Amino acid sequence: MSPGIPFGDRLTEAVARRESQIVLGLDPDPARVWPAAREAADALAVDLDLTTTGLRGRATSPASPGAVAGAAIGAWRAGTVASAAVAAHCRALIDAAGPACVAVKPQLACFERLGPSGQTALAEVVAHAREAGLLVLLDGKRGDVPVTAAAYAQSLAGETPSPWGALPGFAADAFTANPLLGRDALAPLVATGAGVFVLVRTSNPGAADVLDLLTSGGAPLWEHLAGLVDALGEPGPASGLNAVGAVAGATVPRHLARMRELMPATPFLLPGVGAQGGDVAALGPAFAPGRAGGLVSASRSIAEASTQAGGAPADAARREAERLREVAWGLG
Amino acid sequence: MSPGIPFGDRLTEAVARRESQIVLGLDPDPARVWPAAREAADALAVDLDLTTTGLRGRATSPASPGAVAGAAIGAWRAGTVASAAVAAHCRALIDAAGPACVAVKPQLACFERLGPSGQTALAEVVAHAREAGLLVLLDGKRGDVPVTAAAYAQSLAGETPSPWGALPGFAADAFTANPLLGRDALAPLVATGAGVFVLVRTSNPGAADVLDLLTSGGAPLWEHLAGLVDALGEPGPASGLNAVGAVAGATVPRHLARMRELMPATPFLLPGVGAQGGDVAALGPAFAPGRAGGLVSASRSIAEASTQAGGAPADAARREAERLREVAWGLG
Numbered sequence: 001m002s003p004g005i006p007f008g009d010r011l012t013e014a015v016a017r018r019e020s021q022i023v024l025g026l027d028p029d030p031a032r033v034w035p036a037a038r039e040a041a042d043a044l045a046v047d048l049d050l051t052t053t054g055l056r057g058r059a060t061s062p063a064s065p066g067a068v069a070g071a072a073i074g075a076w077r078a079g080t081v082a083s084a085a086v087a088a089h090c091r092a093l094i095d096a097a098g099p100a101c102v103a104v105k106p107q108l109a110c111f112e113r114l115g116p117s118g119q120t121a122l123a124e125v126v127a128h129a130r131e132a133g134l135l136v137l138l139d140g141k142r143g144d145v146p147v148t149a150a151a152y153a154q155s156l157a158g159e160t161p162s163p164w165g166a167l168p169g170f171a172a173d174a175f176t177a178n179p180l181l182g183r184d185a186l187a188p189l190v191a192t193g194a195g196v197f198v199l200v201r202t203s204n205p206g207a208a209d210v211l212d213l214l215t216s217g218g219a220p221l222w223e224h225l226a227g228l229v230d231a232l233g234e235p236g237p238a239s240g241l242n243a244v245g246a247v248a249g250a251t252v253p254r255h256l257a258r259m260r261e262l263m264p265a266t267p268f269l270l271p272g273v274g275a276q277g278g279d280v281a282a283l284g285p286a287f288a289p290g291r292a293g294g295l296v297s298a299s300r301s302i303a304e305a306s307t308q309a310g311g312a313p314a315d316a317a318r319r320e321a322e323r324l325r326e327v328a329w330g331l332g
Numbered sequence: 333m334s335p336g337i338p339f340g341d342r343l344t345e346a347v348a349r350r351e352s353q354i355v356l357g358l359d360p361d362p363a364r365v366w367p368a369a370r371e372a373a374d375a376l377a378v379d380l381d382l383t384t385t386g387l388r389g390r391a392t393s394p395a396s397p398g399a400v401a402g403a404a405i406g407a408w409r410a411g412t413v414a415s416a417a418v419a420a421h422c423r424a425l426i427d428a429a430g431p432a433c434v435a436v437k438p439q440l441a442c443f444e445r446l447g448p449s450g451q452t453a454l455a456e457v458v459a460h461a462r463e464a465g466l467l468v469l470l471d472g473k474r475g476d477v478p479v480t481a482a483a484y485a486q487s488l489a490g491e492t493p494s495p496w497g498a499l500p501g502f503a504a505d506a507f508t509a510n511p512l513l514g515r516d517a518l519a520p521l522v523a524t525g526a527g528v529f530v531l532v533r534t535s536n537p538g539a540a541d542v543l544d545l546l547t548s549g550g551a552p553l554w555e556h557l558a559g560l561v562d563a564l565g566e567p568g569p570a571s572g573l574n575a576v577g578a579v580a581g582a583t584v585p586r587h588l589a590r591m592r593e594l595m596p597a598t599p600f601l602l603p604g605v606g607a608q609g610g611d612v613a614a615l616g617p618a619f620a621p622g623r624a625g626g627l628v629s630a631s632r633s634i635a636e637a638s639t640q641a642g643g644a645p646a647d648a649a650r651r652e653a654e655r656l657r658e659v660a661w662g663l664g
Contacts, residue, residue: 027480030494038495045496078497085494109476109483113492114499116451123448143510144441144473145536148359151441160445162362162417163370164377165410167446178475180512180531182538199512204477206514213556214548221553224545 006234007174007195008241008292011102011267014135015292020102020325021332023137023269025299026090026125027107030082030114032304033089034313041085048077075115083117086110090125094132096314097302097321103135103173105297126170135173137269141199143178143185150188157194176247176269179225183232190232195267196244198232200225200259203249203272222255226262235265241292242266253282260285271297280327287332296328338566339506339527340573340624343434343599346467347624352434352657353664355469355601357631358422358457359439362414362446364636365421366645373417380409407447415449418442422457426464428646429634429653435467435505437629458502467505469601473531475510475517482520489526508579508601511557515564522564527599528576530564532557532591535581535604554587558594567597573624574598585614592617592625603629612659619664628660 005013015021033041052073094104104125111122126136142152154160156175160167174195179186189196201211201222211222226246233244245267248259259268268286286294298321306316337345347353365373384405426436436457443454458468474484486492488507492499506527511518521528533543533554543554558578565576577599580591591600600618618626630653638648 027483030492030496030499041496074497075500078494079499081496082492082494082499085496107480107483109474109480109487113483113487113501116448116455119448119451141474141476141510142441143475143512145534146538148439148441151359151439151445155441155445160362160414162410162414164362164373164413164417165406167362167411167414168407169445178473178510178512180475180510180542181534181536182541182543184536184538185534186538202477202513202517204513204516206478206516206518209514209560210512210553210557211514213553215553216546216548216550218548221542221545221547225542228541 006236007193007243008233008236008265008267009238010173010236011135011195011295012236012239012241012290012292014102018102018133019329020100021287021291021295021328022101022321022325023103023105023295023297024093024097024101024134024302024321025105025107025139025271025297026093027110027299027303028086028089029110030085033085034092037085037088037092040088041081044084045077045081048080052077079115079117083114083121086114086118087121087124090121091128092314093303093317094125094129094134097317098129098132098134100318100321100325101134103137103295104129105137105139105299107299108138108140123170126172136170137195137197138170138172138175141176141178142189143181145181146184146188149181149185153188153192156189157192174245179228183228186232190244193243196233197247197267197269198225198229198244200229200246200263201249201252201255202247203252207249223258223262226259229266230263233266239290239292240265241289245269247271248286253279256283257285260288265289267292268294269297270294280324281331283328284331291329291332294328294332296324298324338568339525339575340566340597340599341568341570342505343467343527343627344568344571344573344622344624346434350434350465351661352432353619353623353627353660354433354653354657355435355437355627355629356425356429356433356466356634356653357437357439357471357603357629358425359442359631359635360418360421361442362417365417366424369417369420369424372420373413376416377409377413380412384409411447411449415446415453418446418450419453419456422453423460424646425635425649426457426461426466429649430461430464430466432650432653432657433466435469435627436461437469437471437631439631440470440472455502458504468502469527469529470502470504470507473508473510474521475513477513478516478520481513481517485520485524488521489524506577511560515560518564522576525575528565529579529599529601530557530561530576532561532578532595533581533584533587534579535584539581555590555594558591561598562595565598571622571624572597573621577601579603580618585611588615589617592620597621599624600626601629602626612656613663615660616663623661623664626660626664628656630656
């Protein structure tokens with residue numbers, strides 16, 4: 001993160017420099033990593049087993065504390081190896097598809113489920129993306145009362161003071177947030193200076209249950225959220241693009257023109273392309289304020305491109321990311 | 333967690349057994365731990381410094397990789413010591429106030445900001461609470477599209493399959509969730525069998541921005557969310573209490589009667605008592621379906637009771653938790 005420069009300007013600069021509006025979603029599943037990551041992790045598992053054989057021998061003795069220790073060692077081994085597999089997979093995905101992208105979007109849930117070593121893997125993946133010149137957009141959709149939102153802000157894009165020195169957060173360039181708790185709950189997130197992409201209309205079918213609910217004025221709830229987002233954040237002086245963005249599900253492209261009307265200077269994060277059924281060519285209105293006005297996020301359609309296209313996973317991922325990049329660049 | 337028994341029945345049994353409806357919120361700040369935890373962590377910091385002196389000596393050499401390593405060691409030391417402080421603080425808080433409580437509610441943001449070692453601290457605190465006979469209610473207010481909600485479900489109250497064995501989650505008895513993304517996004521969380529406390533009306537001032545918004549039928553959005561929550565989850569056959577609960581901000585007690593009307597069998601989690609200004613005596617309607625119908629959550633008012641009441645932090649915390657327990661028990 002470059003704290004001095006407003007996020008809208010940083011995003012605009014990055015999109016121009018990388019000639020890409022594609023955001024590489026990282027939603028790793030330890031059971032579906034690429035073969036090379038699987039092999040490296042298998043080798044690590046063998047090493048760990050050699051190291052812990054003695055421990056396990058003692059741990060699996062009939063006494064109950066030993067059995068507990070055995071289970072703990074087994075869980076630690078699985079978490080350590082799975083996290084290493086996930087980190088290797090994400091690094092390889094970044095190396096393959098990253099050159100066609102402007103940012104990575106790690107899905108926090110996929111790292112949280114790996115336990116403590118998952119947080120180490122996430123830090124490693126974030127560092128690798130940054131070294132590759134990519135912005136880092138953490139996808140956790142956090143939302144909580146102000147005092148707790150401030151703690152999330154420290155974790156995502158700040159630091160936590162302690163008597164033993166500051167604990168660094170992830171220094172994310174941007175992250176996603178949930179607006180249900182209102183403006184005071186978003187304020188500590190916005191105050192980080194990172195880009196905040198607020199949920200406005202998501203791409204899942206259930207989004208109709210709440211986000212499409214009609215309010216007393218006749219407009220759906222998501223239009224109210226759009227108004228709230230439009231009023232937040234400062235435009236970058238160079239780009240005119242706001243620091244507070246919107247998650248705008250691309251599965252309902254007819255919404256995009258209306259969203260752009262309500263949020264003329266807001267960068268849109270457009271998920272739902274590819275695996276979730278969205279069509280990148282329908283995204284035109286997103287790019288009205290400039291190419292950085294629409295970020296096209298794709299995860300499984302890139303990471304699992306080889307299941308459709310055949311070939312090596314890395315080659316298929318690179319080609320799919322490049323294809324998306326060209327289509328989006330041609331629109332904006 | 334006892335997966336066979338529906339959450340409504342497990343909660344009802346726990347409330348009766350502990351004669352308490354108090355939920356001990358754990359929102360630890362490494363800069364505000366109790367003195368004994370601070371001293372233990374200071375001692376650990378000295379040990380770590382002795383261990384890493386050699387590393388630091390090499391790491392702070394003028395070469396750039398060394399400086400990077402020095403910063404990394406510093407961050408690792410701060411995270412390790414702060415996490416140890418937080419774990420010791422929470423264990424002491426559980427030992428002091430836990431006997432007057434039915435559950436603990438760790439605030440995930442407060443552990444996330446500590447880095448990888450914060451996840452280890454959280455697992456330790458969860459285990460300690462469970463050994464003390466308390467339910468564990470993880471407060472993360474997660475909400476995401478179905479595929480991601482399933483990953484959160486694995487982390488909170490399930491396990492993640494991997495080629496190297498299953499990665500255990502936190503086995504939470506219950507957790508909080510955000511309903512903005514609709515029913516399909518809640519479904520994987522409900523399917524865990526753990527209790528799911530869905531945000532309906534929070535206690536922060538900004539909640540008025542979105543949750544109080546009037547819908548086309550004339551009712552505020554939170555009433556619509558209440559209807560959605562009422563339709564989710566199964567009642568426990570023994571207690572009649574639903575497995576899906578509601579977060580019902582206690583700072584607006586006039587809402588509680590209406591919430592109870594809309595959600596007759598839903599357990600309410602009532603935050604905002606104490607530090608956030610709520611009054612426990614105004615919570616009557618919450619307890620209509622029985623004592624387990626209303627869980628009174630308090631964090632800072634217990635952990636920091638000595639700043640008002642004087643005396644040792646543990647004694648003041650124990651007295652405040654006991655006081656809350658008696659007031660709530662007298663109501664329900």
